[in-house]
């Protein structure tokens with residue numbers, strides 16, 4: 001099952017079903033990820049995937065366009081409001097960039 005570690009707040013949680021990261025953050029306020037628009041418009045929710053990139057689904061066009069606009073040229077930088085995580089074994093290690 002995916003295990004998610006939010007480095008800044010040291011929260012580590014099991015998330016067997018995977019899914020939308022914003023839903024997990026809503027359920028776990030101690031995750032400490034700031035959100036504003038929640039629609040790939042502002043970039044407030046940027047996170048760096050330090051481990052577990054293989055658990056992340058590819059960004060959609062909206063996420064890709066904003067990340068390009070923000071000059072986030074690493075595929076490890078993602079928008080937490082758009083990121084979907086696959087169910088399965090592994091550990092997702094996230095760093096909040098703002």
Ligand code: FES
Pocket residue numbers: 034035036037038039040041042043044045046079080081082
């Ligand atoms: S909250 Fe605005 S881009 Fe994610």
